[in-house]
Amino acid sequence: MIVRTVRAARKHLVLAFGVLVLLYLFLPVFVVVAFSFNDPAGRFNFSWSGFTLDSWRDPCSVPGMCDSVLLSLQIGVIATLVATLLGTLLAFGLVRHSFRGRAGTSLLVFLPMATPEVVMGASLLTLFVNAGVATGFWTIVIAHILFTVSFVVVTVKARLAGFDSRLEEAAMDLYADEWQTFRRITLPLAAPGIFAGALLAFALSFDDFIITNFNSGNTITFPMYVWGAAQRGVPPEVNVIGTGMFLLALLLVGGAEVVRKARTGASTG
Amino acid sequence: MTAVLPREAPPTEPAAEQEAEARAARRRPPWLLLLPGLLWLALFFLVPMLTLASTSLQTGSLQTGYSLTWTWSTYSDAWSTYGDQLVRSFLYAGSATVLALLIGYPLAYAIAFKAGRWRNLMLVLVIAPFFTSFLIRTLAWKIVLADQGWVVGALQWIGLLGENGRLLATPAAVVLGLTYNFLPFMVLPLYASLEKIDPRLLEAATDLYATPARAFWAVTWPLSIPGVVAGTLLTFIPAAGDYVNVQFLGNPGSQMIGNVIQSRFLTVLDYPVAAALSITVMLTVLVLVLSYVRRVGAKELL
Numbered sequence: 001m002i003v004r005t006v007r008a009a010r011k012h013l014v015l016a017f018g019v020l021v022l023l024y025l026f027l028p029v030f031v032v033v034a035f036s037f038n039d040p041a042g043r044f045n046f047s048w049s050g051f052t053l054d055s056w057r058d059p060c061s062v063p064g065m066c067d068s069v070l071l072s073l074q075i076g077v078i079a080t081l082v083a084t085l086l087g088t089l090l091a092f093g094l095v096r097h098s099f100r101g102r103a104g105t106s107l108l109v110f111l112p113m114a115t116p117e118v119v120m121g122a123s124l125l126t127l128f129v130n131a132g133v134a135t136g137f138w139t140i141v142i143a144h145i146l147f148t149v150s151f152v153v154v155t156v157k158a159r160l161a162g163f164d165s166r167l168e169e170a171a172m173d174l175y176a177d178e179w180q181t182f183r184r185i186t187l188p189l190a191a192p193g194i195f196a197g198a199l200l201a202f203a204l205s206f207d208d209f210i211i212t213n214f215n216s217g218n219t220i221t222f223p224m225y226v227w228g229a230a231q232r233g234v235p236p237e238v239n240v241i242g243t244g245m246f247l248l249a250l251l252l253v254g255g256a257e258v259v260r261k262a263r264t265g266a267s268t269g
Numbered sequence: 270m271t272a273v274l275p276r277e278a279p280p281t282e283p284a285a286e287q288e289a290e291a292r293a294a295r296r297r298p299p300w301l302l303l304l305p306g307l308l309w310l311a312l313f314f315l316v317p318m319l320t321l322a323s324t325s326l327q328t329g330s331l332q333t334g335y336s337l338t339w340t341w342s343t344y345s346d347a348w349s350t351y352g353d354q355l356v357r358s359f360l361y362a363g364s365a366t367v368l369a370l371l372i373g374y375p376l377a378y379a380i381a382f383k384a385g386r387w388r389n390l391m392l393v394l395v396i397a398p399f400f401t402s403f404l405i406r407t408l409a410w411k412i413v414l415a416d417q418g419w420v421v422g423a424l425q426w427i428g429l430l431g432e433n434g435r436l437l438a439t440p441a442a443v444v445l446g447l448t449y450n451f452l453p454f455m456v457l458p459l460y461a462s463l464e465k466i467d468p469r470l471l472e473a474a475t476d477l478y479a480t481p482a483r484a485f486w487a488v489t490w491p492l493s494i495p496g497v498v499a500g501t502l503l504t505f506i507p508a509a510g511d512y513v514n515v516q517f518l519g520n521p522g523s524q525m526i527g528n529v530i531q532s533r534f535l536t537v538l539d540y541p542v543a544a545a546l547s548i549t550v551m552l553t554v555l556v557l558v559l560s561y562v563r564r565v566g567a568k569e570l571l
Contacts, residue, residue: 018379021372022391025398025452028409032401035412046412086306093302101298108310114502114558115314115551116510118527122534122547123317126324129540146313149306207403209513210527214534226404230517234408242405249400253393 029246036239043233055236059244062237068225069241075137075221076205079144083205084198086145087152088190094153095160113150120147121214128215135217143215144205151204152197159193203249318551325544335540347545351529355549358525359557361440362508365447369455369504370497372448377459377496378489381466395456407446407517414442414518438520446514454503462496463489498565506554526550 035045039052060066094106112120124143128135167189171181209223216224226238325343329335348355380391398406413420414436421437424430436442466489474484512527526546533543 014375014379015383018376018383018391021376021452022394024372024449025395027413028406028449029398029401031409031412032405035409046415047417086309089302090306093299097299097302099296099298105298105303105307108307108314112310112314114506114554116506116527116554118510118512118530119321119547119551120314120317122530122543123321124313125534126320126540126544127313127317130320130324142313145309149309153306203400207399209404210511213531223402223404226402226408230404230408238405242401246397246401250397253397257389257393 032239032242033246036236036243038236038239040236045234045236045239055240059237059240062235064220065222065225065235065237065241068220068222071137071219072206072222075140075144076202078141079148079205080198080202082141083145083148083152083201084194087149087197087201088156088194090149091153091156091160091193095157095163109150109153112147113154117147117208117210118214121211124211125214135215136219139215139217140212140219140221143211144208147208147211148201148204151200152194155197155200156190156193159190159196163189321544322548324540325548327541331538331540340541343541343545344549347542348549350542351526351546354524354526354529355546355553357523358509358527358550359553361444361447361523361525362505362511364444365451365508366455366501366505368444368448369452370501373452373455373459373500374493374497377456377463380456380460381463382468392460395453395460399453403450404513404517407450407513410442410446410449411437411517414445437518438523440519440523442518443514443523443525446518447508447511450511450514451504451508454507455500458499458503459493459496462493462499466492494565498562502558502561506558509554510550 035048036055037051037053038045038048039050039054041047041049090105090109094102094109121143124139124146125135128139133139168181168185171185172178176184207223209227212221212224213227220228222241226234229235229238323337324335326337326339326341327335328338328340328343376395380388380395384391412418415421416435416437421430421435424436425432425434430436436445470488470492471484474488475481479487509525510527512525512531515523515525515528526549530543530546530550533539533546
């Protein structure tokens with residue numbers, strides 16, 4: 001009896017502690033959402049001074065902010081496309097082939113993830129300065145492709161590692177040629193990994209500040225805008241964008257879960 | 270089934286030859302797959318590291334141009350001037366990593382073993398805050414920790430903070446921010462390794478009269494070491510190079526090496542010293558990571 005109550009307490013204790021940690025993770029999000037409805041008295045949106053919907057009515061009225069969001073979206077899309085392509089190819093090469101130099105290749109893919117972002121940003125800046133390349137839109141894109149590629153490789157590799165290669169052999173035995181096998185069997189099976197890798201790459205690119213700060217020149221991405229605004233007072237409209245991003249991402253995740261449930265439900269039932 | 274698989278027929282002479290050829294082909298690197306990515310990594314990771322190293326040994330200014338003079342004294346000068354910031358970075362990053370492990374492990378454990386049907390929801394909740402931008406969330410901490418805020422008020426009330434005690438613009442706020450910002454990088458690998466543990470192993474331990482604590486330290490903890498290693502690295506490395514948390518939550522006296530590198534490169538335009546500090550950070554992180562990984566013995570990570 002005592003043992004059972006102790007066990008129950010322990011079970012709920014860990015769970016309760018976990019929920020507390022989740023609350024810690026969410027605390028700033030609540031603040032961001034709440035202060036998007038604030039009507040700040042001065043330039044700084046740091047203390048609560050009244051409820052208003054003004055910032056939600058026209059968030060783009062703040063000069064430059066929505067342009068910076070658009071720019072971040074553009075950079076994110078281009079960087080994601082290239083990084084996903086390069087990373088997927090690398091992952092296939094590393095998982096499907098055993099060749100001399102594979103360990104070295106893996107190390108080269110791993111190293112960017114083990115490099116602090118300041119160092120990576122600084123090293124790229126010295127490259128661009130030495131090569132006489134003016135920093136701006138394309139240098140940001142180059143930097144973002146670089147630091148997201150490794151994450152795509154890791155994600156796609158994880159998917160390919162749990163892959164039953166007998167499915168491909170079966171397709172070949174049924175007289176599918178290599179291209180057909182790839183298109184009809186390999187690609188659909190690898191797709192969730194590639195998609196996850198692309199999403200991760202986009203999220204990392206869209207939110208990156210530290211590397212971007214070194215290679216942006218006069219180009220202002222959304223994180224660069226927030227950094228600049230932090231010195232002179234962040235308008236509540238920034239919180240509107242932050243809240244919007246959060247809701248959009250939740251919708252995407254929720255939607256994906258619903259689709260996944262519907263699919264598994266359809267195939268089992 | 271085997272009858273339709275020609276490759277399982279007994280190997281004749283030409284078949285063996287083909288087999289050897291195929292093996293040789295498999296040993297050749299798949300250049301078409303690797304080359305684009307490797308070129309990118311070489312051109313924009315390896316070459317910049319070399320230009321960074323070379324910049325650290327140059328003298329000159331942005332106006333007159335730089336030339337490679339092998340000035341090693343830049344390193345000793347940089348270390349003596351910014352030694353405090355270097356040590357502080359690794360101290361703050363280390364504290365944040367330990368804190369993240371202490372609060373991240375129970376969370377990952379709860380998700381893996383106690384959450385039941387709430388498991389997926391809790392996992393999503395771990396990542397969800399990170400859909401709001403990193404800078405905006407760190408700014409939000411500024412509101413939470415503000416001098417007039419309820420956190421400071423509560424801590425003053427229970428006496429943990431003095432009358433005029435504050436949280437904002439202190440090292441504690443910086444470590445708290447670092448812990449917060451990199452916590453999911455701790456929780457997700459921990460969860461991944463905890464989730465793989467076969468519950469029958471724990472049952473076996475209990476059957477052999479192990480107390481829950483004993484079972485945890487003998488079974489769960491050793492099996493979760495790969496997650497602990499991955500999580501601590503993924504927390505420590507970005508935390509050591511961060512300068513956003515100090516900028517928003519710290520004070521000039523709590524500057525980390527990232528702040529120095531950032532301002533030397535982008536404001537002061539003192540490239541050699543900034544480059545020397547970057548190389549120092551990179552090498553220190555690499556040495557720490559390699560010795561740590563060797564010590565814990567999770568080599569499969571690399």
